[in-house]
Amino acid sequence: EVQLVESGGGSIQPGGSMRLSCAASGFIFRNHWMHWVRQAPGKGLVWISRINSDGSIVNNEDSVEGRFTISRDNAKNTLSLQMSSLRAEDTAVYYCVLEIRGRGNFDYWGQGILVTVSS
């Protein structure tokens, strides 16, 4: 059974930094692209970052480019998102997402973790 479990969220002041982690199990982690998708309170879904299977390709959505860094540790089956220069508009539930089919779809989702940026 695929499991994706996020950790590391919480409340932080504007301008601060936070690191999210996602522990993956139930599939061969090192074989698949992984993503982060976020959802602001009461709003829709927004893709923000992706990383390929070996970590050599990363892409970010424009609003987080230069502030957020996605990475992975295939030995530990862990995906991470390092977030810096956080803004109020970064407040959202962050989902760790597995793309297993390789067709740009989000096949499995973690339960999500809330990040609140507020003074």
Added chain:
Amino acid sequence: EIVLTQSPGTLSLSPGERATLSCRASRSVTSAYLAWYQQKPGQAPRLLIYDASSRATGIPDRFSGSGSGTDFTLTISRLEPEDFAVYYCQHHSQSPEYPFGQGTKLEI
């Protein structure tokens, strides 16, 4: 940049009825990269349909997807109480972009 527009914003129906949800792309897109998701309150989204018309693992056959070019449809043939949720369409392009529609709320 592709924009996906879903309609209606809210759809009010009763169990047993048929639901038809629309997703329109701002320009023609590849059907192979069009997906639909269901999200219930307090839960993560769940993949329902990929490649515009293929059901994901474990998805009941009352859910079906269709369409091509700029117009795509998610149909729920006979609504069950557990189907009342928010539905999102999503596409993937090579830019890379992964735009979502704004969602359709299906309510009783």
